[in-house]
Amino acid sequence: MAVTGWLESLRAAEKTALLQDVRKWRVKSALGALGQWRLEVGEPVPPGAGSLGLELIKETSASPVFMRKDTKMTFQWRIRNLPYPKDVYSVCVAPKERCIVVRTSNKKYYKKFSVPDLDRHQLPLDESLLSFAHANCTLIISYEKPKEILMAESELQKELKKVQTAHSDDGDCKTQ
Structure with missing residues:
Protein backbone atom coordinates (compact mmCIF):
# COMPACT_ATOMS: atom_id res chain seq x y z
CA MET A 1 0.00 0.00 0.00
CA ALA A 2 2.81 2.40 0.87
CA VAL A 3 4.57 1.65 -2.43
CA THR A 4 1.51 2.50 -4.54
CA GLY A 5 0.97 5.77 -2.67
CA TRP A 6 4.61 6.65 -3.19
CA LEU A 7 4.38 5.80 -6.91
CA GLU A 8 1.25 7.94 -7.34
CA SER A 9 3.00 10.94 -5.79
CA LEU A 10 5.80 10.85 -8.36
CA ARG A 11 5.67 13.16 -11.37
CA ALA A 12 5.04 11.62 -14.78
CA ALA A 13 8.68 12.12 -15.81
CA GLU A 14 9.91 10.27 -12.74
CA LYS A 15 7.46 7.43 -13.38
CA THR A 16 8.73 7.12 -16.94
CA ALA A 17 12.31 7.06 -15.68
CA LEU A 18 11.49 4.28 -13.22
CA LEU A 19 9.78 2.24 -15.92
CA GLN A 20 12.83 2.63 -18.20
CA ASP A 21 15.34 1.41 -15.57
CA VAL A 22 16.76 4.86 -14.99
CA ARG A 23 17.18 6.20 -11.49
CA LYS A 24 18.20 9.80 -11.03
CA TRP A 25 17.83 12.52 -8.45
CA ARG A 26 18.86 16.08 -7.83
CA VAL A 27 21.08 16.97 -4.94
CA LYS A 28 20.20 20.09 -2.95
CA SER A 29 22.99 22.50 -2.16
CA ALA A 30 23.57 23.97 1.31
CA LEU A 31 21.24 26.85 0.41
CA GLY A 32 18.48 24.51 -0.75
CA ALA A 33 18.87 25.13 -4.47
CA LEU A 34 18.63 22.16 -6.79
CA GLY A 35 21.97 21.15 -8.26
CA GLN A 36 23.09 18.69 -10.93
CA TRP A 37 21.31 15.42 -11.63
CA ARG A 38 22.92 12.34 -10.11
CA LEU A 39 22.47 9.13 -12.06
CA GLU A 40 22.29 5.88 -10.14
CA VAL A 41 20.84 3.39 -12.62
CA GLY A 42 20.75 3.67 -16.41
CA GLU A 43 23.01 4.84 -19.17
CA PRO A 44 25.38 7.68 -18.36
CA VAL A 45 24.94 11.00 -20.12
CA PRO A 46 27.13 11.25 -23.23
CA PRO A 47 29.81 13.93 -22.86
CA GLY A 48 28.61 17.35 -23.95
CA ALA A 49 24.94 16.33 -23.92
CA GLY A 50 24.10 18.40 -20.84
CA SER A 51 21.63 17.28 -18.22
CA LEU A 52 19.27 14.37 -18.62
CA GLY A 53 16.19 15.22 -20.61
CA LEU A 54 15.29 16.49 -24.04
CA GLU A 55 18.82 17.75 -24.64
CA LEU A 56 19.77 14.17 -25.55
CA ILE A 57 17.83 14.54 -28.80
CA LYS A 58 19.72 16.55 -31.36
CA GLU A 59 19.95 16.92 -35.11
CA THR A 60 22.39 14.64 -36.87
CA SER A 61 25.49 16.18 -38.40
CA ALA A 62 24.60 14.48 -41.71
CA SER A 63 21.47 16.62 -42.19
CA PRO A 64 21.55 19.10 -45.08
CA SER A 154 27.32 50.27 -56.37
CA GLU A 155 25.47 53.42 -55.22
CA LEU A 156 25.43 52.05 -51.69
CA GLN A 157 29.18 51.43 -51.85
CA LYS A 158 29.74 55.02 -53.06
CA GLU A 159 27.68 56.36 -50.15
CA LEU A 160 29.60 54.23 -47.67
CA LYS A 161 32.92 55.55 -49.00
CA LYS A 162 31.72 59.13 -48.51
CA VAL A 163 30.96 58.53 -44.85
CA GLN A 164 33.97 59.23 -42.65
CA THR A 165 34.75 56.58 -40.10
CA ALA A 166 35.77 57.20 -36.51
CA HIS A 167 39.14 55.55 -37.27
CA SER A 168 40.62 58.09 -39.67
CA ASP A 169 44.28 58.14 -40.68
CA ASP A 170 45.39 60.96 -38.36
CA GLY A 171 43.39 59.76 -35.38
CA ASP A 172 41.48 63.02 -34.89
CA CYS A 173 37.75 63.34 -35.28
CA LYS A 174 36.90 65.88 -37.91
CA THR A 175 33.88 68.12 -37.60
CA GLN A 176 32.43 70.49 -40.15
Whole structure:
Protein backbone atom coordinates (compact mmCIF):
# COMPACT_ATOMS: atom_id res chain seq x y z
CA MET A 1 0.00 0.00 0.00
CA ALA A 2 2.81 2.40 0.87
CA VAL A 3 4.57 1.65 -2.43
CA THR A 4 1.51 2.50 -4.54
CA GLY A 5 0.97 5.77 -2.67
CA TRP A 6 4.61 6.65 -3.19
CA LEU A 7 4.38 5.80 -6.91
CA GLU A 8 1.25 7.94 -7.34
CA SER A 9 3.00 10.94 -5.79
CA LEU A 10 5.80 10.85 -8.36
CA ARG A 11 5.67 13.16 -11.37
CA ALA A 12 5.04 11.62 -14.78
CA ALA A 13 8.68 12.12 -15.81
CA GLU A 14 9.91 10.27 -12.74
CA LYS A 15 7.46 7.43 -13.38
CA THR A 16 8.73 7.12 -16.94
CA ALA A 17 12.31 7.06 -15.68
CA LEU A 18 11.49 4.28 -13.22
CA LEU A 19 9.78 2.24 -15.92
CA GLN A 20 12.83 2.63 -18.20
CA ASP A 21 15.34 1.41 -15.57
CA VAL A 22 16.76 4.86 -14.99
CA ARG A 23 17.18 6.20 -11.49
CA LYS A 24 18.20 9.80 -11.03
CA TRP A 25 17.83 12.52 -8.45
CA ARG A 26 18.86 16.08 -7.83
CA VAL A 27 21.08 16.97 -4.94
CA LYS A 28 20.20 20.09 -2.95
CA SER A 29 22.99 22.50 -2.16
CA ALA A 30 23.57 23.97 1.31
CA LEU A 31 21.24 26.85 0.41
CA GLY A 32 18.48 24.51 -0.75
CA ALA A 33 18.87 25.13 -4.47
CA LEU A 34 18.63 22.16 -6.79
CA GLY A 35 21.97 21.15 -8.26
CA GLN A 36 23.09 18.69 -10.93
CA TRP A 37 21.31 15.42 -11.63
CA ARG A 38 22.92 12.34 -10.11
CA LEU A 39 22.47 9.13 -12.06
CA GLU A 40 22.29 5.88 -10.14
CA VAL A 41 20.84 3.39 -12.62
CA GLY A 42 20.75 3.67 -16.41
CA GLU A 43 23.01 4.84 -19.17
CA PRO A 44 25.38 7.68 -18.36
CA VAL A 45 24.94 11.00 -20.12
CA PRO A 46 27.13 11.25 -23.23
CA PRO A 47 29.81 13.93 -22.86
CA GLY A 48 28.61 17.35 -23.95
CA ALA A 49 24.94 16.33 -23.92
CA GLY A 50 24.10 18.40 -20.84
CA SER A 51 21.63 17.28 -18.22
CA LEU A 52 19.27 14.37 -18.62
CA GLY A 53 16.19 15.22 -20.61
CA LEU A 54 15.29 16.49 -24.04
CA GLU A 55 18.82 17.75 -24.64
CA LEU A 56 19.77 14.17 -25.55
CA ILE A 57 17.83 14.54 -28.80
CA LYS A 58 19.72 16.55 -31.36
CA GLU A 59 19.95 16.92 -35.11
CA THR A 60 22.39 14.64 -36.87
CA SER A 61 25.49 16.18 -38.40
CA ALA A 62 24.60 14.48 -41.71
CA SER A 63 21.47 16.62 -42.19
CA PRO A 64 21.55 19.10 -45.08
CA VAL A 65 22.71 22.59 -44.11
CA PHE A 66 21.27 25.53 -46.07
CA MET A 67 23.13 28.86 -46.17
CA ARG A 68 23.44 31.94 -48.33
CA LYS A 69 26.81 33.24 -49.55
CA ASP A 70 26.64 36.03 -52.10
CA THR A 71 29.35 37.07 -54.52
CA LYS A 72 29.73 40.42 -56.31
CA MET A 73 27.81 39.30 -59.36
CA THR A 74 25.50 36.55 -58.02
CA PHE A 75 23.23 35.61 -55.16
CA GLN A 76 24.48 32.22 -54.04
CA TRP A 77 23.08 29.52 -51.78
CA ARG A 78 24.89 26.41 -50.63
CA ILE A 79 23.29 23.24 -49.36
CA ARG A 80 25.85 20.99 -47.72
CA ASN A 81 25.50 17.25 -47.03
CA LEU A 82 23.67 16.40 -50.26
CA PRO A 83 25.51 13.31 -51.55
CA TYR A 84 23.49 12.59 -54.70
CA PRO A 85 24.89 13.16 -58.23
CA LYS A 86 24.06 16.38 -60.10
CA ASP A 87 21.53 14.78 -62.43
CA VAL A 88 19.27 13.95 -59.44
CA TYR A 89 18.69 17.65 -58.63
CA SER A 90 16.13 19.95 -60.20
CA VAL A 91 16.38 23.68 -59.49
CA CYS A 92 13.65 25.90 -60.92
CA VAL A 93 11.74 29.13 -60.37
CA ALA A 94 8.16 29.22 -59.10
CA PRO A 95 7.04 32.64 -60.42
CA LYS A 96 3.61 32.64 -58.75
CA GLU A 97 5.15 32.00 -55.32
CA ARG A 98 8.19 34.20 -56.08
CA CYS A 99 10.63 31.55 -54.90
CA ILE A 100 13.25 29.07 -56.05
CA VAL A 101 12.49 25.36 -55.65
CA VAL A 102 15.10 22.64 -55.18
CA ARG A 103 13.99 19.02 -55.42
CA THR A 104 15.53 15.63 -56.04
CA SER A 105 14.14 13.00 -58.36
CA ASN A 106 14.57 10.38 -55.61
CA LYS A 107 12.34 12.51 -53.30
CA LYS A 108 14.98 12.74 -50.58
CA TYR A 109 15.24 16.55 -50.50
CA TYR A 110 12.86 19.45 -51.17
CA LYS A 111 13.39 23.13 -50.39
CA LYS A 112 11.63 26.38 -51.33
CA PHE A 113 13.26 29.74 -50.64
CA SER A 114 12.71 33.32 -51.70
CA VAL A 115 15.15 36.02 -52.77
CA PRO A 116 14.40 38.98 -50.46
CA ASP A 117 16.61 41.34 -52.48
CA LEU A 118 14.41 40.85 -55.55
CA ASP A 119 11.28 41.29 -53.42
CA ARG A 120 12.60 44.61 -52.03
CA HIS A 121 13.19 45.95 -55.56
CA GLN A 122 9.96 44.31 -56.81
CA LEU A 123 11.81 42.46 -59.57
CA PRO A 124 10.54 39.21 -61.10
CA LEU A 125 12.47 35.95 -60.91
CA ASP A 126 14.01 34.95 -64.24
CA GLU A 127 14.73 31.28 -64.89
CA SER A 128 17.55 32.16 -67.32
CA LEU A 129 19.57 33.81 -64.50
CA LEU A 130 19.47 30.63 -62.39
CA SER A 131 22.19 27.96 -62.44
CA PHE A 132 23.49 25.25 -60.13
CA ALA A 133 26.51 23.01 -59.64
CA HIS A 134 27.33 20.08 -57.37
CA ALA A 135 30.73 19.33 -55.85
CA ASN A 136 31.97 17.72 -52.61
CA CYS A 137 28.45 16.85 -51.39
CA THR A 138 27.46 20.53 -51.72
CA LEU A 139 24.81 21.88 -54.07
CA ILE A 140 25.69 25.45 -55.14
CA ILE A 141 22.78 27.48 -56.52
CA SER A 142 23.60 30.79 -58.22
CA TYR A 143 21.27 33.53 -59.40
CA GLU A 144 22.85 36.35 -61.41
CA LYS A 145 22.09 39.75 -59.91
CA PRO A 146 19.96 41.91 -62.22
CA LYS A 147 21.47 45.22 -63.35
CA GLU A 148 19.06 47.17 -61.11
CA ILE A 149 20.45 45.47 -58.02
CA LEU A 150 24.06 45.84 -59.21
CA MET A 151 23.47 49.57 -59.69
CA ALA A 152 21.83 49.92 -56.27
CA GLU A 153 24.74 48.08 -54.61
CA SER A 154 27.32 50.27 -56.37
CA GLU A 155 25.47 53.42 -55.22
CA LEU A 156 25.43 52.05 -51.69
CA GLN A 157 29.18 51.43 -51.85
CA LYS A 158 29.74 55.02 -53.06
CA GLU A 159 27.68 56.36 -50.15
CA LEU A 160 29.60 54.23 -47.67
CA LYS A 161 32.92 55.55 -49.00
CA LYS A 162 31.72 59.13 -48.51
CA VAL A 163 30.96 58.53 -44.85
CA GLN A 164 33.97 59.23 -42.65
CA THR A 165 34.75 56.58 -40.10
CA ALA A 166 35.77 57.20 -36.51
CA HIS A 167 39.14 55.55 -37.27
CA SER A 168 40.62 58.09 -39.67
CA ASP A 169 44.28 58.14 -40.68
CA ASP A 170 45.39 60.96 -38.36
CA GLY A 171 43.39 59.76 -35.38
CA ASP A 172 41.48 63.02 -34.89
CA CYS A 173 37.75 63.34 -35.28
CA LYS A 174 36.90 65.88 -37.91
CA THR A 175 33.88 68.12 -37.60
CA GLN A 176 32.43 70.49 -40.15
